[in-house]
Each structure stands twice: as C-alpha cells, then as structure tokens.
Amino acid sequence: MTTPFFQPNANIVKPYALMDLDDTLFQTQRKIDAWNLPTTEPEQLVCATVNKQDEPLSFMSQRQAALFNWLLASTELVVVTARDRSEIKRVKLPFDSWQVLTHGAIILSKDGKLQAQWQQHMYDELAPLQDKLNQLSQVFANYSKSDGSQLVFTPHIDSFHNGSVDEELTIYLAIKHAHKNHQALIDLAEKLPSLVRDFDQDFYVHVNANNLAILPRAVHKHHAVKFLLDHHLDSQRPSFGFGDSLADLPFLQLLDWYGMPNHGQLHSQLQSQLQPL
Structure with missing residues (x-):
C-alpha cells in the first residue's frame, strides 16, 4: 500500500477554535495602554463588552477584530471563559456554538441551554462543598466590610x-483589590489554607492581574473542555485554541494546536524562562 501525497480539497472541514475571551480577544483600555497594543487608535477600536451600566468596557484592536471575524467565518468558535451566565451577556459578540462558562462549571449547548449531564455532574461535585464555600464567603464578606479593607468580594452562584x-449553589469566590494591588492578592492567597480545614484538598487558587479566584478542584476549564471533546465534538475535526493565563494552559494542551497573545500572564511566564536572543 502506497501512502498518498496531499491533494488540495475544495471541501473545507472547519476546525474547532476554543477561545478564552478577556485579555485574549479583547481587553480594557487600561490594559491596551499598559501593553501598548498596535491598531488601537480611538478610531480603530471596536467595543466588545459593556459594564453593568451598559457602557463600553472592553475593546478589540483592529487586528483583534480582524482575527475574530476570520474565526467566525473559518472555524466553529467555542467560548471557554471564566465569565458566568450573567457576565457573558455583557459580551457583545456573536457566538453560535458551545460555551464553557464560569471556569468550566457551566456548559451551554448551541441553543443556549444548560448541558444536563454536565450540570448533574457539577451538582454532585459542588453540593458537598457548600458549607466550606459559605464559611469562606462569610469570612470575606465580613472582612470586606471592615474599615480600611480594599478587597472587593464576589461569590459566583448559579x-x-x-x-x-x-x-x-456557590461555584467559586472572586476577590479583587480596589486599588489593583496585585501583591496584596498574592499575600492573601498564601493565607487561604489556614481558613478552612483541608483547603488544599478541596480548592485551588488562581491569581491573574487583579483577580483572585478560589475554586473547587472539580471546577476547571480543562475538565469541561475534555467532556466536550470526549462526548460532543467531532474527533475527526482539528482543534486549536488561544488563552492568556496559566489557568488556560491545561485546556489548551488537550487541543491539536494552541497559542497565546503576545501579552498577558502566560506570555510573561514563558518570556521569563527563555533566554533573550
């Protein structure tokens, strides 16, 4: 048997593109300035998200908008994000495939409905942890109300x-610093194991920029993406993806190809490990 050589085929098989959103496809003006992104002159910006008051919050550069337009036309775009079901509604971009939300705790099907099997699985994992999550919530709620506290605490519930x-059920806990003090969040992360019994056994902590998330180990983008790949996505179709944070890397490694923007946590980590040319 002779292995054939490649022949071009006009019948295009669309790959899956599994994409993180914030700081990968768009970002706030503050980060645009910090990263000195190209094609971000005011007249070139494209609004991607709004805040709770329906005001523009995050933007795509002209290059990012062109990339997103290409993804929509050439791939089946699967959203993989930390945003929850209310936060994703503030993203003003057209999505028409699967959505992995809330760090992987929620999977929405193409018609926007909860994936029942995954929902039951997550219920079974999260229900036993509610007492510990509520205990942590009470600690942070009290602390954030105290005089001088700069922490902004948000429980994510669905x-x-x-x-x-x-x-x-409470899925995870998010903490920001009012003055974006990254070191204060790192210091807090180091204290967390002392707050509840068996903390490291049940939870992990993710810190990226001004976001600290306390997550049950069952909640991870990797777990949800693996479920989709195993049960719902066509294994004959290629897959690739992009993400900006260290928390994205485990799900990206499930794909055929993956990458990152030339800014953000993952890029900085890789850059620090490479010898300059």
Whole structure:
C-alpha cells in the first residue's frame, strides 16, 4: 500500500477554535495602554463588552477584530471563559456554538441551554462543598466590610438541577483589590489554607492581574473542555485554541494546536524562562 501525497480539497472541514475571551480577544483600555497594543487608535477600536451600566468596557484592536471575524467565518468558535451566565451577556459578540462558562462549571449547548449531564455532574461535585464555600464567603464578606479593607468580594452562584428541583449553589469566590494591588492578592492567597480545614484538598487558587479566584478542584476549564471533546465534538475535526493565563494552559494542551497573545500572564511566564536572543 502506497501512502498518498496531499491533494488540495475544495471541501473545507472547519476546525474547532476554543477561545478564552478577556485579555485574549479583547481587553480594557487600561490594559491596551499598559501593553501598548498596535491598531488601537480611538478610531480603530471596536467595543466588545459593556459594564453593568451598559457602557463600553472592553475593546478589540483592529487586528483583534480582524482575527475574530476570520474565526467566525473559518472555524466553529467555542467560548471557554471564566465569565458566568450573567457576565457573558455583557459580551457583545456573536457566538453560535458551545460555551464553557464560569471556569468550566457551566456548559451551554448551541441553543443556549444548560448541558444536563454536565450540570448533574457539577451538582454532585459542588453540593458537598457548600458549607466550606459559605464559611469562606462569610469570612470575606465580613472582612470586606471592615474599615480600611480594599478587597472587593464576589461569590459566583448559579442554579443546578437535582432531581425535580433547581438548587442555587456557590461555584467559586472572586476577590479583587480596589486599588489593583496585585501583591496584596498574592499575600492573601498564601493565607487561604489556614481558613478552612483541608483547603488544599478541596480548592485551588488562581491569581491573574487583579483577580483572585478560589475554586473547587472539580471546577476547571480543562475538565469541561475534555467532556466536550470526549462526548460532543467531532474527533475527526482539528482543534486549536488561544488563552492568556496559566489557568488556560491545561485546556489548551488537550487541543491539536494552541497559542497565546503576545501579552498577558502566560506570555510573561514563558518570556521569563527563555533566554533573550
């Protein structure tokens, strides 16, 4: 048997593009300035997200907008983001495939409905941790109200189907610093294991820029993407993806090809390990 040589084929098979959103496809003006991104003159910016007051918050450069337009036309674009179901509604971009939300705790199908099997799995994982998550929530809620505290605490909660009822469960806890003091968040992360019993056994901590997330080990983009690849995505179709943070790397490594923007946490980590030319 002779292995054939490659022949061009007009029948294009669309690859899957599994994409992180914030700081990968768009970012705030503050980060545009910090990273000195090209094609970000005011007249070239494209609004990508709005805040709770429906005001422009994050923007795509002209190059990012061109990339996103190419992805929409040439791939099946699968969203993989830390944003929850309310936050994703403030992203003003057209998505029409699977969406992995809330660090992987939520999977929405193409028609925008919760993926039932994954929802039940996450309920089974999260329900036993509610007491510990509530304990941590109370600690941070009290601390954030105290005089002089610069921490902004947000519990991320969603409804999970269990039998014939929907239950509200805390998925993870997010903390920001009012003055964007990254070191203060790192210092806080080091103290977390002392706050609840078996913290490291049940939770992990992700710190990126001004975001500290306390997540159950069952909640990870990697787990949700693996579920999609194993059960719902066509294994004959190629896959690639991009992400900007260290938390993206495990899901990216499940794909055929992956990369990162030339800014952000993952890029900085790699750059620090490479010898300059």
